[in-house]
Amino acid sequence: MRAVRTAFEENFRERGELGAAVTVLVGGRTAVDLWGGWADAARTRRWERETLVNVWSTGKGPTALCAHLLADRGLLDLDAPVAAYWPEFAAAGKDGVLVRHLLAHRAGLAGLREPHSLEQAYDWELTCSRLAATAPWWEPGTRSGYHTLTYGHLVGEVVRRITGLLPGEFLAREVTGPLGIDFTIGLPEDQAGRAAELVQPPPPAASDHGALRARMPPLVLAALGNPPIDGADANTPEWRAAHLPAANGHGTARAVAALYGVLAGDRGVLSPGAAERVREGQGRCHDLVLGIGIPFETELGLGVWLSGEHGSYGPNPRAYGHDGFGGSFGLADPDAGISVGYVMNRMGPDLADDPRKRALIEAVYASLGTGA
Incomplete structure (x- = not known):
């Protein structure tokens, strides 16, 4: 896959890359494993093979994996009301919200x-209790609206009610620990020395930022700005110590590729039927939150975004993945037998489909087509 190496190097020369890594698995075996650049803005630490980085929403896929694993074992019914596992959740007209609605960002929360x-978001009990008490923004199950930070608490609390473990603890016990996958929700203090420093893109001009916020509907402001988060937060000890399954997963590119491969059925963690269920489309729509930045309809599976006609995860519409704030992504294409993980520390401004991502994905599929 020489084309992937070329695209990776071009990301540094032409697309402002600071430090990054990319891994491609084909048939569960490593076909590409590249890393390079700098782990900090001052360029004093080289990006090493074992450098970890906060991958933001790329961690939503591994969070969803916890629910799929429980469903595969018969411990969770994706078509059951959330309140069957979390009784307090039935408040404020949410008794009809199904588990699959949580996984597909259709719960209205x-x-x-x-x-x-x-x-307050760092306080698991407080955040979950507020989510249980609040009313949906729209009729659950009818539309998707990106659950930016709430996703991890919603799916994660269902996992905790069944297993007694927070999702990161369950993931470590059942998947990453046994398989030796270098990924955690939050970051143990003794691993902080391996973490890359996230570098934010330049902020918009103050007047532009204010005008943008003024045009945002309350739902979008709640989803993207309550609480307000920027890239610098992820460099703090408080963020790393918290349990935020929607946003503070830490790992290497190898770990991300491995976990998205597990979602696709690699390593036998999920049964074939359960792995296929991951990409069960929940209906195309213009996302009620991300629609402000994505001018086309999207479709979610159960915890992942489908590549669809736009090809966000390659030319196979039924391939899937998840982007993280700033540019990271995980991808799986069970039909092609591949999974990909990309992590970086210089954050881009795009909500999705960062140019570095697009270049790498195009190179992966070009390699598959030519045997390069």
Whole structure:
């Protein structure tokens, strides 16, 4: 896959890459494993093979994996009401919200209505209790609206009610620990020395930022700005110590590729039927939250975004993956037998489909087509 190496190097020369890594698995075996650049903005630490980085929403796929594993074992019914596992959740007209609605961002709980600080988001019990008490923003099950931060608490609390473990603990016990996958929700203090420093893109001009916020409907403000989060938060000890399954997964590119491969059925963690269920489309629509930045309809599976006609994860419409804030992504294409993980520390401004991502994905599929 020489084309992938070429695209990876071009990301540094032409697309402003600082430090990054990419891994491609074909048939569960490593076909590409590249890393390079710098782990900090001052360029004093080289990006090493074992460098970890916060992958933001790329961690939503591994969070969804916890639910799929429980469903595969008969411990969770994806078509059951959430309140069957979390009784308090039935408040405020949510008794009909199904588990699959949580996985597909269709629960109507893309953000809390009351102000919720980042410090409060670190409090698992408080955040879950507020989510249980709040009313949906739209009729659950009818549309998708990206659950930016709430996703991890919603899916994760169902996992906790069944297993007694937070999702990161369950993932470590059942998947990453046994398989030796270098990925955690949050970051243990003794691993902080391996973490790359995230570098934010330049902020928009103050006047532009204010005008943009003024045009945003309340739902979008709640989903993307309550609590307000920027890239610098991920460099703090408080963020790393918290349990935020929607946003603070830490791992290597190899770990991301491995976990998206597990979602696709690699390593026998999920049965073939359960792995196929991951990409069960839940209906195309213009996302109620991300629609402000994505000018086309999208479709979610159960915890992942389908590549669809736009080809966000390659030319196979039924391939899938998940982007993370700033540019990281995980991808799986069970039909082609591949999974991909890409992580980086210089954050881009795009909500999805970062140019570095597109270049790498195009190179992967070009390699598959030519045997390069």
